[in-house]
Amino acid sequence: MTTSRPDPAVARILLQLADEPLPAGADGLVSTLTRLCAALVRHLPASGSGITLVGEGHGSAGIAAAAGPRSRSLEELQFTLGEGPCLDAHASRRPMLEPDLVGAGSHRWPIYGPRAAELGVGAVFAFPLQIGSARVGVLDIYRRQPGPLSAEALASGHGFAEVALRLLLQEQAGASEGRAPEGLDDVLAHRMEVYQAQGMVMVDLGVKPAEAMARLRGHAFAAGQDIAAVARDVIDGILHLQRDHPPHDPGEHP
Amino acid sequence: MIALDKLTDVFVAVADTLVADFDIIEFLELVAEKAATISAASAAGIVLGDPTGRLQFVAASEQSVRLLEALAVQSESGPCQDCFHTGGPVVNTDLRDTEAHRRWPAFARLATSLGYQSVHALPLRHQGTAIGALTLLSVHAHPLEDADVRVVQAVADIATIGILQERSIRASGVLTEQLQYALVSRISIEQAKGILSRIHGIGVDDAFSLLRSYARGAGLGLSAVATEVVNEPDRHPTLTRPPR
Numbered sequence: 001m002t003t004s005r006p007d008p009a010v011a012r013i014l015l016q017l018a019d020e021p022l023p024a025g026a027d028g029l030v031s032t033l034t035r036l037c038a039a040l041v042r043h044l045p046a047s048g049s050g051i052t053l054v055g056e057g058h059g060s061a062g063i064a065a066a067a068g069p070r071s072r073s074l075e076e077l078q079f080t081l082g083e084g085p086c087l088d089a090h091a092s093r094r095p096m097l098e099p100d101l102v103g104a105g106s107h108r109w110p111i112y113g114p115r116a117a118e119l120g121v122g123a124v125f126a127f128p129l130q131i132g133s134a135r136v137g138v139l140d141i142y143r144r145q146p147g148p149l150s151a152e153a154l155a156s157g158h159g160f161a162e163v164a165l166r167l168l169l170q171e172q173a174g175a176s177e178g179r180a181p182e183g184l185d186d187v188l189a190h191r192m193e194v195y196q197a198q199g200m201v202m203v204d205l206g207v208k209p210a211e212a213m214a215r216l217r218g219h220a221f222a223a224g225q226d227i228a229a230v231a232r233d234v235i236d237g238i239l240h241l242q243r244d245h246p247p248h249d250p251g252e253h254p
Numbered sequence: 255m256i257a258l259d260k261l262t263d264v265f266v267a268v269a270d271t272l273v274a275d276f277d278i279i280e281f282l283e284l285v286a287e288k289a290a291t292i293s294a295a296s297a298a299g300i301v302l303g304d305p306t307g308r309l310q311f312v313a314a315s316e317q318s319v320r321l322l323e324a325l326a327v328q329s330e331s332g333p334c335q336d337c338f339h340t341g342g343p344v345v346n347t348d349l350r351d352t353e354a355h356r357r358w359p360a361f362a363r364l365a366t367s368l369g370y371q372s373v374h375a376l377p378l379r380h381q382g383t384a385i386g387a388l389t390l391l392s393v394h395a396h397p398l399e400d401a402d403v404r405v406v407q408a409v410a411d412i413a414t415i416g417i418l419q420e421r422s423i424r425a426s427g428v429l430t431e432q433l434q435y436a437l438v439s440r441i442s443i444e445q446a447k448g449i450l451s452r453i454h455g456i457g458v459d460d461a462f463s464l465l466r467s468y469a470r471g472a473g474l475g476l477s478a479v480a481t482e483v484v485n486e487p488d489r490h491p492t493l494t495r496p497p498r
Contacts, residue, residue, distance in 0.1 A: 055438045131423060134430035169426055172433040180436040192444050196458050199448020209484055
């Protein structure tokens with residue numbers, strides 16, 4: 001739906017909408033955020049959009065929502081590879097705008113860039129979901145065609161990120177004291193097994209969390225598999241990651 | 255009468271302050287400075303009610319001892335205090351009048367001895383009550399016409415907007431941190447389930463039961479124990495050492 005014109009009023013309307021309390025019951029956080037991503041794709045010149053929650057020290061914690069073809073795969077790709085615009089936007093606390101994913105973007109992200117291009121993305125724009133020093137995730141906008149966002153579209157991107165953050169905070173505000181908001185489990189559901197497998201690999205290999213995740217990622221990458229599938233195999237006992245060979249083989253590395 | 259174009263300067267200056275790195279005290283000092291300039295008062299100060307209802311000095315147009323004293327004495331009694339309690343402006347007080355000395359003897363005596371002759375207090379209004387006051391002090395006669403009062407009140411309203419905005423940002427920041435904590439805690443629990451499942455050779459559901467009953471038995475939070483199982487397993491040896 002890249003034909004619709006940018007509508008700068010959308011961000012404002014959504015801000016007002018976001019101030020309205022969400023209806024209780026069936027309308028959960030994930031479905032609301034998914035509607036937001038769909039609205040973004042409809043109103044901006046974008047082919048897709050996704051919202052990833054980012055945990056301090058964890059990178060991509062879970063995909064909260066995605067809309068548009070392959071957007072979910074694109075969000076997942078950044079988790080599998082541990083690199084990409086969303087993670088950079090979170091780390092730098094600034095929007096990460098890459099109008100040319102095949103060219104400059106592939107220098108910036110040598111693995112993510114070409115892979116994302118294979119999934120049909122020409123440009124990507126990532127907006128951190130943050131307030132002050134506190135931050136919780138990133139909104140990604142994907143476009144098939146390379147090229148920068150117009151000033152209007154950029155403003156709308158900020159507006160959608162603001163709305164996404166407000167919706168997340170509303171969920172947190174509604175959580176009972178000392179409890180995680182209900183929608184958070186829905187967001188993390190697709191990653192639960194990956195984190196469980198990470199814990200198992202920590203014990204199997206006697207390594208820290210970051211290395212265990214790197215080993216899972218490395219295996220998924222080398223095998224061309226989804227990290228979730230690798231995790232499933234670890235949990236089912238089908239796959240046992242082996243301890244590394246000594247890192248310095250005296251025969252090859254003097 | 256105050257020229258309206260001077261008010262525009264305040265809005266422009268304030269807009270500059272509202273961009274990145276917003277500092278509420280810096281902002282209020284700017285508002286006080288502009289309030290003094292456009293009204294041709296000698297000095298301006300801003301006081302806010304604290305949670306106990308007492309007025310506290312927060313910002314002034316200049317760092318002078320006499321101004322601070324004139325503001326401080328009003329935490330007990332003075333135009334600021336009256337303005338704060340009634341929620342309405344207390345303007346055109348001439349400190350040479352006996353009326354001022356009758357209403358606020360301590361304040362009138364001190365302010366006069368500090369050389370002030372005129373004082374105005376405008377409320378920082380929010381939902382029908384005052385959250386603080388903007389005070390203008392002058393060493394000469396300084397009458398404000400009704401139109402001037404409206405302009406100075408607009409400046410006080412700008413101060414209020416800044417204060418409320420900062421409060422709202424701070425509240426959102428707290429929520430964001432809580433959500434971030436919930437996110438990381440949830441991840442730690444899954445990781446801990448995986449760890450305990452391997453150590454004890456049990457399924458992840460049983461590992462969760464083990465984690466939960468251990469945390470309850472130790473009187474600790476589930477998230478706290480999970481985080482330590484992942485990062486500092488030796489703190490919980492009975493949980494994280496393999497059974498013999």
